[in-house]
Amino acid sequence: MLKRRTVLAAGAAPLALTLSACSQGSESSSGDSSEGGSVGIAMPTRSSERWLTDGKGVAEGLRARGYKTKLVYGDDDPEVQVSQIEKLIRQGVDALIIAAIDNKSLNDVLQQAADADIPVISYDRLILGTKNVDYYVSFDNEMVGLIQAHYIIDKLGLEDDKGPFNIELFAGSPDDNNTKYFFDGSMSLLQPFLDSKQLVVPSGETQLKQITTPRWDGPTAQKRMSGLLTKWYRSERVDAVLSPYDGISRGVLSALKSGGYGSDLKPLPVITGQDAELASVKSIIAGQQSQTVYKDVRKLAEAAATMVDDILNDRSPWIDDSTGYKNGVKAVPAVLLQPVSVDKTNYDTLVTDGYFTAGELK
Ligand code: GAL
Secondary structure, three states: OOOOEEEEOOOOOEEEEOOOOOOOOOOOEEOOOOOOOEEEEEEOOOOOHHHHHHHHHHHHHHHHOOOEEEEEEOOOOHHHHHHHHHHHHHOOOOEEEEOOOOOOOOHHHHHHHHHOOOOEEEEOOOOOOOOOOOEEEEEOHHHHHHHHHHHHHHHHOHHHOOOOEEEEEOOOOOOOHHHHHHHHHHHHHHHHHHHOOOEEOOOOOOOHHHHOOHHHOHHHHHHHHHHHHHHHOOOOOOOEEEOOOHHHHHHHHHHHHHOOOOOOOOOOOEEOOOOOOHHHHHHHHOOOOOEEEEOOHHHHHHHHHHHHHHHHOOOOOOOOEOOOOEOOOOEOOEEEEOOEEEEOOOOHHHHHOOOOOOOOOO
């Protein structure tokens, strides 16, 4: 049985956390030992393979440290996620790891977690507007956007004064805090080339609110790209598409192929992505999607498991940034891992790292 503990976050004020252990079985529960207590893991969706890897990785990392785990997936529905977290709190978990679907929908349920002295780790996506989030583990999200923009700049030769080129911009889900980091990171590099007219956005859609993709949904992006091609590209050609995520990139690619792109006369544009999803890595190898941002989510899962174990054992967790990730109420102490650009020249990194087998990429 865990006892009342006091936790000191590096660079943050002491947090008094009362932790009560209570491990009840449930369909999604697993683990042999109850000594470490139990941890609730709330993931957003099964529709993208990365979140399956995340959920599995976090659960395995915790079980290896002696915890029971309760892993739930919210099917991209914020209300479902809230009720799942309420249930985890009722079941008496000792800590919560949450990748939010809607970063602002969790205030009430996180108050319940705080009332029960359950520490909360915001996983990958920062939870906004509440003091009841203790830590954040993620990748350097601004860096993701920088990497994507840098790829476009490099491939189009913008620094060698080439252009003008046509580009269209896509962003992620408006309710995901990462969306803004990716977009702002990219635009900080692209804006000078828009200003110099080396990059032109024929649709004129350059504001974040005009280009978001609710739920990061590929078919939604496909529809938007088709509409853009019909309206703005009758006599123009698109040279680059800024896409923040592989699922969106594949949607954009489908629209482009339907629009006749992919031949010598009408080559596919430079298209970025993120997550190194298998279908996108295969697309990169086949010369369709240009690039992705590889985030080894096994390491993210490991970082979250280590953090929970530290918190529940009165150790100060490792923190990379205690001021930069403000959620509207407080700066949430953050652990940030580094993303890596992958294209057809270096995709074998994924095999070397054991992220995919060589066979999977065939
Ligand atoms: C973001 C995440 C990205 C991508 C996207 C869609 O929050 O940081 O890596 O997975 O969600 O799932």
